[in-house]
Amino acid sequence: MAQKLELLPAVDVRGGRAVRLVHGESGTETSYGSPLEAALTWQRAGAEWLHLVDLDAAFGTGDNRELVAEVAGAMDLKVELSGGIRDDASLAAALATGCTRVNLGTAALETPEWVAEVIAEHGEKIAVGLDVRGTTLRGRGWTRDGGDLYETLARLDSEGCARYVVTDIAKDGTLQGPNLGLLRDVCAATDRPVVASGGVSSLDDLRALAGLVPLGVEGAIVGKALYAEAFTLEEALEAVSR
Numbered sequence: 001m002a003q004k005l006e007l008l009p010a011v012d013v014r015g016g017r018a019v020r021l022v023h024g025e026s027g028t029e030t031s032y033g034s035p036l037e038a039a040l041t042w043q044r045a046g047a048e049w050l051h052l053v054d055l056d057a058a059f060g061t062g063d064n065r066e067l068v069a070e071v072a073g074a075m076d077l078k079v080e081l082s083g084g085i086r087d088d089a090s091l092a093a094a095l096a097t098g099c100t101r102v103n104l105g106t107a108a109l110e111t112p113e114w115v116a117e118v119i120a121e122h123g124e125k126i127a128v129g130l131d132v133r134g135t136t137l138r139g140r141g142w143t144r145d146g147g148d149l150y151e152t153l154a155r156l157d158s159e160g161c162a163r164y165v166v167t168d169i170a171k172d173g174t175l176q177g178p179n180l181g182l183l184r185d186v187c188a189a190t191d192r193p194v195v196a197s198g199g200v201s202s203l204d205d206l207r208a209l210a211g212l213v214p215l216g217v218e219g220a221i222v223g224k225a226l227y228a229e230a231f232t233l234e235e236a237l238e239a240v241s242r
């Protein structure tokens, strides 16, 4: 039986609040209140995963480290933690929250030797976020180019990276539907599982992503659509359950 698509509701934290951005651009925030309340809402609705992002750490505008640790610590579900994890200290703090895995973004572009080391040391606990415009990777809060998607993917594959979280920046926060072509292309280029991020707007989008599970799409991050109440998390979980 084919594996079902995992759903990862997102809680992105900026200035202590749960927010959604459009195209990941600073200044486009819509605020949705307490990150802990948002996370508990998704947990109560049956989520198995939480995608938790410290946006200030990703943008370099401070951090929400204590709050993120509080949220992660309050969860009974699996937590994927992102944002500003770029060196030994930030990685240790992230792993100390008890999260199931971390996503490295900028570090995979700027300090590849360190990333190779932590992949070797921590294995499944490390995922790499491939945040792309076209096929160009972006780092530092998606403000700087960081090389070619497929060259970086080949390098990370050779280093044993366990999985990738692929975000189409052009789709993120827009409710325009995921970039299925990009996901197919990435799945064709790697045998590692891929978590899809960006653009989910409807239950049909989730069904379309579930159709990519046999190609290697393991999960989907859902953000704006849940906060905008395009559908409920219960409906989403039901839509991908078969």
Ligand SMILES: O=C(O)c1ccccc1N[C@@H]1O[C@H](COP(=O)(O)O)[C@@H](O)[C@H]1O
Binding pocket: 012, 021, 023, 024, 025, 053, 055, 057, 058, 059, 082, 083, 084, 085, 086, 103, 104, 105, 106, 107, 129, 131, 139, 140, 141, 142, 165, 167, 172
């Ligand atoms: O999720 C966002 O909307 C987002 C927007 C702008 C920058 C980063 C964003 N999220 C995630 O943050 C990490 C990258 O952080 P870093 O580069 O390692 O500090 C990555 O998972 C992004 O998808």
